[in-house]
Amino acid sequence: xxxxxxxxxxxxxxxxxxxxxxxxxxxxxxxxxxxxxxxxxxxxxxxxxxxxxxxxxxxxxxxxxxxxxxxxxxxxxxxxxxxxxxxxxxxxxxxxxxxxxxxxxxxxxxxxxxxxxxxxxxxxxxxxxxxxxxxxxxxxxxxxxxxxxxxxxxxxxxxxxxxxxxxxxxxxxxxxxxxxxxxxxxxxxxxxxxxxxxxxxxxxxxxxx
Amino acid sequence: xxxxxxxxxxxxxxxxxxxxxxxxxxxxxxxxxxxxxxxxxxxxxxxxxxxxxxxxxxxxxxxxxxxxxxxxxxxxxxxxxxxxxxxxxxxxxxxxxxxxxxxxxxxxxxxxxxxxxxxxxxxxxxxxxxxxxxxxxxxxxxxxxxxxxxxxxxxxxxxxxxxxxxxxxxxxxxxxxxxxxxxxxxxxxxxxxxxxxxxxxxxxxxxxx
Numbered sequence: 001x002x003x004x005x006x007x008x009x010x011x012x013x014x015x016x017x018x019x020x021x022x023x024x025x026x027x028x029x030x031x032x033x034x035x036x037x038x039x040x041x042x043x044x045x046x047x048x049x050x051x052x053x054x055x056x057x058x059x060x061x062x063x064x065x066x067x068x069x070x071x072x073x074x075x076x077x078x079x080x081x082x083x084x085x086x087x088x089x090x091x092x093x094x095x096x097x098x099x100x101x102x103x104x105x106x107x108x109x110x111x112x113x114x115x116x117x118x119x120x121x122x123x124x125x126x127x128x129x130x131x132x133x134x135x136x137x138x139x140x141x142x143x144x145x146x147x148x149x150x151x152x153x154x155x156x157x158x159x160x161x162x163x164x165x166x167x168x169x170x171x172x173x174x175x176x177x178x179x180x181x182x183x184x185x186x187x188x189x190x191x192x193x194x195x196x197x198x199x200x201x202x203x204x205x206x207x208x209x
Numbered sequence: 210x211x212x213x214x215x216x217x218x219x220x221x222x223x224x225x226x227x228x229x230x231x232x233x234x235x236x237x238x239x240x241x242x243x244x245x246x247x248x249x250x251x252x253x254x255x256x257x258x259x260x261x262x263x264x265x266x267x268x269x270x271x272x273x274x275x276x277x278x279x280x281x282x283x284x285x286x287x288x289x290x291x292x293x294x295x296x297x298x299x300x301x302x303x304x305x306x307x308x309x310x311x312x313x314x315x316x317x318x319x320x321x322x323x324x325x326x327x328x329x330x331x332x333x334x335x336x337x338x339x340x341x342x343x344x345x346x347x348x349x350x351x352x353x354x355x356x357x358x359x360x361x362x363x364x365x366x367x368x369x370x371x372x373x374x375x376x377x378x379x380x381x382x383x384x385x386x387x388x389x390x391x392x393x394x395x396x397x398x399x400x401x402x403x404x405x406x407x408x409x410x411x412x413x414x415x416x417x418x
Contacts, residue, residue: 011230017232017346017372018230018231018232018299018301020223020228020229021227021228021230023226107322108301108320108321108322109321110318111317112319113316113317114316
């Protein structure tokens, strides 16, 4: 398969020196790249700003903002078989206040707007042969919210993972399928999880073409 | 001298996964640590969240938020001779909205309050034998603003540097002294700049004790 993986955070500028970011180490994305390469897939990775070396063989596209990631995904997805969105894209970005540096003051109000929903945008241009997998970091137990995203974004699989396992070397998750099937994956290393996810993606790919 | 150096950005949580940050690579702090060690000073470094290896011999204290940096500086400064504040501390932090993850919505307003002014706090407990040096990243040409900070924060030296040289491997600066003296330092590597700043700090130290 030709696999497109997004990973890392995005940074949304507030002014010339400040930005809003999401906590994301990019390590899940790195694990997915490694697992996909090990399974001999063709891997393109769109990474937000993290300092991580990727294994040789990955075509890497570096971006900073959600707008840049959005543009990169829309440009790359048409030539791919599978999109795995593991990036922690900022859901909000400041309505740009100034290109200069804000002076310290007693209070500051940062007005934010929603960033483009990249997975939903990819869903709109998704061809019948293409597969999309998303991640859904939610409050523990809020699987219903992940299931709602699975349907709304026309995904073939969504990974629910509870927020309290964030920034960890391990991941606890439940794989949710459109059929209603749920596959719990108890706590394991991100490398082990990534190998399972790539194997499940291969099944999705084989079963529907 | 016993030198305390702050460096790197701070991260100010918005919710469980999002934060406000300042662009700072921590490389100036690293250069200052190296220059101070090379000049055989005793070096303690308080670093915000950056992935940078420091030279062996530096006592390193890792912090994440401006509150943590504030507490660390107030705890460490009394036993130091010199404080160099090279950290890009966030001037604003969200009035904490939620410990959970905010759902995406059409708009979001982040109310922020000023973070503690760490250099001003250090100035309040500064003993006659102690020296303090600050950095002032300003719009190009706004040296007056740096001079105002020099006075207000009771500093012995402030480094004006124009914002357009940010995130660079080099730095262009003007050293400002309480006497009114200005020492322009044209563009040079951060390592070369750091060696000059440590040399100037040694003069400040010798001249006033």
